[in-house]
Amino acid sequence: MSATETKQKVVGKPALAGFPFPSCPGCQHPVVGRMVFEVVEELGLGGKTIVVIGVGCHGGPMFFANIDAILAPHGRAPDIATAAKRLRPDALVFTVQGDGDCVAIGAGPFIGALTRGEKFTTIMCNNTNYGTTGGQLAPTTVMGQVTSTTPKGRSSELGGYPIHTAELAATFRGTAYSARGALTTGAWYQRTKKFIRTAFEKQINKVGFSFVEVISACPPNWHLTPVECLEWIDEVAVKEFPLGEFKNLGEIT
Numbered sequence: 001m002s003a004t005e006t007k008q009k010v011v012g013k014p015a016l017a018g019f020p021f022p023s024c025p026g027c028q029h030p031v032v033g034r035m036v037f038e039v040v041e042e043l044g045l046g047g048k049t050i051v052v053i054g055v056g057c058h059g060g061p062m063f064f065a066n067i068d069a070i071l072a073p074h075g076r077a078p079d080i081a082t083a084a085k086r087l088r089p090d091a092l093v094f095t096v097q098g099d100g101d102c103v104a105i106g107a108g109p110f111i112g113a114l115t116r117g118e119k120f121t122t123i124m125c126n127n128t129n130y131g132t133t134g135g136q137l138a139p140t141t142v143m144g145q146v147t148s149t150t151p152k153g154r155s156s157e158l159g160g161y162p163i164h165t166a167e168l169a170a171t172f173r174g175t176a177y178s179a180r181g182a183l184t185t186g187a188w189y190q191r192t193k194k195f196i197r198t199a200f201e202k203q204i205n206k207v208g209f210s211f212v213e214v215i216s217a218c219p220p221n222w223h224l225t226p227v228e229c230l231e232w233i234d235e236v237a238v239k240e241f242p243l244g245e246f247k248n249l250g251e252i253t
């Protein structure tokens, strides 16, 4: 690899990334975006990819990307992706959604796509709250977590318990692949990137639905510094949401 190629790999940005979208310092949604663009580029599918964007901060990195994109109404990305994949079966179709978009307002469309075993991929950024609208309780908020609607921390009496989306997706027969990653270290960046690549390969090989959840830091709403966010993910979030693969099938029978 030449010095220019090495520099591009270390400090450059993927060609598909387009304009940077402003996020809070320490927000990890742009890192998820970067990872997705790297994988699409490595697969050589930039011209054959359609991203369906959910409503929320998670969508930001996708807005100005150099790939075809559809902005869905809040929570409806799986319905739009269903149509896109059925109309363009040879395209790589994936949704990028937040935890609120995917399993709160969008729980119905998500469960519908899982039940039908649609052949697209969902990347769900789990920052354990509604980031865009001021850090309200989400289905993924961990027990005791302070949010703007749970100022004394999430309690089971008022808020129930966190939903485990990657494990849930794995229980559906039409799901070929489900995993959860994080971005706390370089090693976890590489593992999570591999999860995304495997998920896309399941789609390319027409095996079934594929899903990757990524724990993503939200410093202002967690009231932590970016570095403290990484510690909180390791010490708290990952205890509730274990990392790894939950399903990896070569074919669905």
Ligand SMILES: Cc1ncc(C[n+]2csc(CCOP(=O)(O)OP(=O)(O)O)c2C)c(N)n1
Binding pocket: 054, 055, 056, 057, 058, 059, 074, 097, 098, 099, 100, 101, 102, 105, 125, 127, 129, 130, 131, 132, 133, 138
């Ligand atoms: C139908 C509808 N209801 C509510 C909203 C307001 N709204 C915009 S983003 C959002 C929450 C997004 O949370 P999440 O999906 O977790 O994404 P994040 O911002 O954390 O990345 C809400 C409630 C909306 N845009 N449309």
Ligand code: SF4
Binding pocket: 022, 023, 024, 026, 027, 028, 029, 057, 058, 127, 131, 132, 217, 218, 219, 220, 221
């Ligand atoms: S509010 Fe949270 S999710 Fe939204 S841009 Fe800021 S850090 Fe990211």
